[in-house]
Amino acid sequence: MRDEDLSITWYAPRPRPLWRQGSALAAVVWLGIVGGSALLAPWLAPGGTLAADPARRLLPPGPSAWLGTDALGRDVLARLVWGGRWTLQMGLLGLSVAVGLGLPMGMAAGLAGPWLDAVLMRLTDALLAFPGLLLAMSVVALTGPGLLPVALAAGLAAAPSYARVARSAALEVRSQPYIEAAFAIGAGPWRILRRHILPNAAGALLSFAAAQLGWVLLTGAALNFLGLGGPPGTPEWGAMLAAGRGFLRDAPWASVFPGLALTLTVLAAHLLSDGVLEALRARR
């Protein structure tokens, strides 16, 4: 076989900034659509989510209901728009918990010396040993089901891996000569953290945060799917997916569209994460 037949690319192509990457732009647009429609839900879907109409049960997608209706005659699109509120709030709250706990832990482990590092890393090792979803389920078992506990649980389960990534990023920046220089001219640790470490680690931290948003959304929706979320009838996407299961044969749209919305949103989070990383590579 000749070399041309295998057509190997031996070296990396040039990196591109965020706004030149089609996939990252598409991700931002999709997140904008979901976020915007969630904000504008009262105007976009004024009927609300509980307007059941037995005469309109399991209607297929059509002009009167773009994405069909569910088993109780509720409009799937309207519920998706309102459900975006639950799902996005859950994702953002969970992400804040993950970053809020993980970032200080990782920074402290990476910067405050070997002892604290060893203690914190053994702790995260232990937490990482628990399967993430099972850890989140255990938190819900302790707090009781509900939308807020689910968001907290997903965030807590995501925190150890964020701590690990933050630690790696801190260690990487810390080993640079300019940090040594900053120490040498007498800059204090807080100043170095704020002015040098955080800005230079920002790319890695932001990129992983976007990926974590995807994980938190998937895990939170999984808990809702398993019935550990809000009360029955809550238009959360994972819960809608579960509710539509019983009618999969006759009305697949009641499950398929919530799943599609969730998948696209998680996909957007991952694409954004990759885009940030790619754009960052350009600066090196």
Place this chain on the structure above:
Amino acid sequence: MLTYLGRRLVQGLAAMAIAITLAFVAMQLAPGDPATALLAASGATQQEVAERRQQLGLDDPLPTQCLRFLADLLRGDLGSSWLHGRPVGKMVVEQAPATIELALAASAIGAALGIGLGVLGATRRGRWCDTLATALAVVSLSTPTYWSGLLAILVFSLRLRWFPSSGAAGLHHLVLPALVLGVALAGSVARLVRVRVAEVLEMPFVTAARARGLPTRRVLAVHVLRPALGPALTVIALQTGFLLGGAVVTESVFARPGLGKLVLDAVLWRDLPVLRGVILVGAAAYTGMNLVADLAVAWLDPRLRERLLPLD
């Protein structure tokens, strides 16, 4: 080499010890106590509750309870279910084979797909092949198994009638769940393999091998894949937790028996000993798998013996 193994072993044991302590403490923090929670529903008297508390050892001081828990654990006793009164260890052993079967099948599918996609992407960087492989990987990473599982049921069970949609009786029932979970696993494996292979492709020894005029195929197989695929093992071992969590959801979608049903019931009924037993078994499996993977990688690639955490 021995130092490396020793350190990994100590780290693994330390992680397990902390995990066990956390599992114990978390249960103590849980609001409400099992005796009242379980008996309240059946309308028991105060005295019955007190007797039950004493029976369960809930009146003893905390350190005593903790030591008893550890001693039981060392004997392989995970406690008894609050709900059924049966030993947790026995319940886990009964349900584990179905889940292990699913996890093994899924990891085989995930490894094959993931390594294939990763190598394809890395060796054709920036071309449409790479774009496609990268896109497939990120889609696999983003698709919840509870959605892809339903789509699989919709297409392969309800429409085409190729595979059953639920149950666990033989290979026929394993195909769809294993495929769904395996495809979900493939994404993360593919992404890491792609990065590793791309890194190795830029190494001087690869340039040297090409300069010597070795055939591309040989450069790829001998010089690139061997050092790059070792870490793929580590990645797959790191996904043990994902597999267990994914198995819980997948089992629920396909109504398969297994640890998933056990865990879900334990959460819904707050049967904390069962939950604690399962997550400790999960943590032990994760720690064990990672240790085995580290050993295998060290055996495959002598340079890694020196490094503590190959994928830090």
